[in-house]
Amino acid sequence: MNRDPKGPYPGKRQSISQKLRALATPGTLPDFRNMGVILRVVLLVNALAALTVFIRVDAVDQWGAALLAMAGAVELPLFITVLLLYIGRPVMERLAPVRVWAVVAVLGLLVSLVTYPVFGAPSGEAVWRWCGWALLAAVAVMAYFDYLGRLYSPALTEARLHALTARIRPHFLFNSLNGVLGVIREDPRRAERVLEEIADMFRVLMKEHKELVPLDDEIDLCTRYLDVERLRLGDRLVVRWDLEFRPIAALVPPLLLQPLLENAVYHGIEPSPQPGDIAVRVARRGNEVLLEVSNPIVDTPRNQRGNRMAQANIRERLALFFDLEADMSIDRRGGRYTVRIRFPYRRVKS
Template identity: 55%
Template structure:
């Protein structure tokens, strides 16, 4: 299956403004405006000796209004994103005019009209860039959901779960019946999930069903420790409402079981730590390292897929890293803390 970023995009998505409070959006805005400034400078200056002097002069005229614009867009972003697209774009242009007018007394040289014309041209270029980027990557969100199903629920999971049910069907028919019901519920949830983000509580419930099924095969060899705030506290309730991409934790647990617990004849513990630090949500999954190599490309595929989905949902504000130390393999995820209504 192709990478999410390699999917061809039909440019038919509705125009929407980016989140100007997103670090990745702010960085792209700064880069686009400064590249536009450099391009206009190269067109205007034909003597190499004057280039540095003109660049310093232009920087003094561009950077201060640009910082004003970024600040105003950051403050106004929630309202702009709630407006219809065309009205929001007009609002952006109005904020650009306001920022240039406010910063003009602090700028050395040049007419106000020229500054306004240049700033509006740069703003239109940025709006075009973000609109194009939104249209290009909108289909990738649906593709990310499809990849989440195909890349994570690997055939061996269904095969092993059914084998676990068969192993207890004679000795404990009631348990086998409950396991089949849980398996059906698990796949029903996975197949009907079509939201971009889900509450963390739903994702954890999915993981607990998965662990229950794996215990049919592995029994006491599999132990899972959840490091969370105490249930019933406001901290726990707020954490359960945190919005995360669907199938974020389950594939990490599946990898932990498949690579860390299943190959070993001894029991092992998978640890899951979830916490909120300010406006950031942090998740950590670690498992014992087995001496038996088991298709590491499958693990890389799952991690790469999660990285791409985090990038699509949260841009540069989210990330994933993994490391192996002291006999344990650890995956850490950080993403913005967003909540669903209680």
């Protein structure tokens, strides 16, 4: 695996600001190619449809039939509108903010007009009333994403991201210095080399981590960290890497893998006097990258608070970068503790 002599994180990146602009920022078109955005649109429009039924139908026993009729009239226009926005996203992202709103509103109106002769409207409503409802729904969707963009403005989100990343640094420093203290008397030269390595790693840790970085650089940082841990643990620490070539160029949130390895060392290797192995697997499945880190389950009781905090930290950073397109799961079986992360495959542009 090729390494850049300048150290981790030198390549091209995608910033969290760029990601947020693509998701929803004031006055721009939401990214209708993002599954999280599509899901929100579907849920919001259906919620508006249900609210309309509850307001207009007084008899509770008629709600079920009215909801089915409303859903039958709403789903096809909604599907067609989202599909057209998905296809036309590259064109519309070049439009001015006012025109973006106008395009979405007019598109929803036209689709409702075209599909009205086929499915009609619930309760036989007049076409103008049905199209008016569709127009209001389109405006409500855009207003929601405009609000979301202001709520998660790049400045506020970057501040959250910095706070989350800052929590990692003290643990990293503490464990690294412990490793050096273990050999400083027996092998001063080796300790000196390791301190230089730690200094290089901290140059990376102290950078602004608001950008996605190449996975290859993240792995490079982790191998350095594991070299430091081997000072304390010696042959007890065994790491098995299962890396497919293709995902190595993928872009990932910075410091995604290192906290998982730190937890694996703390909970799966340190408590046991016997050698233990940490397995790291990276694979690509279609347009997604799968990342797995597993370690032995040791019965010795240890503080689980730090483990949960690190996992919550990673979950939140995945959400900030990838929204609903990424997820993280925990599995305990066969004497192994496994963390699995799935996120979209985005590669470094040459």
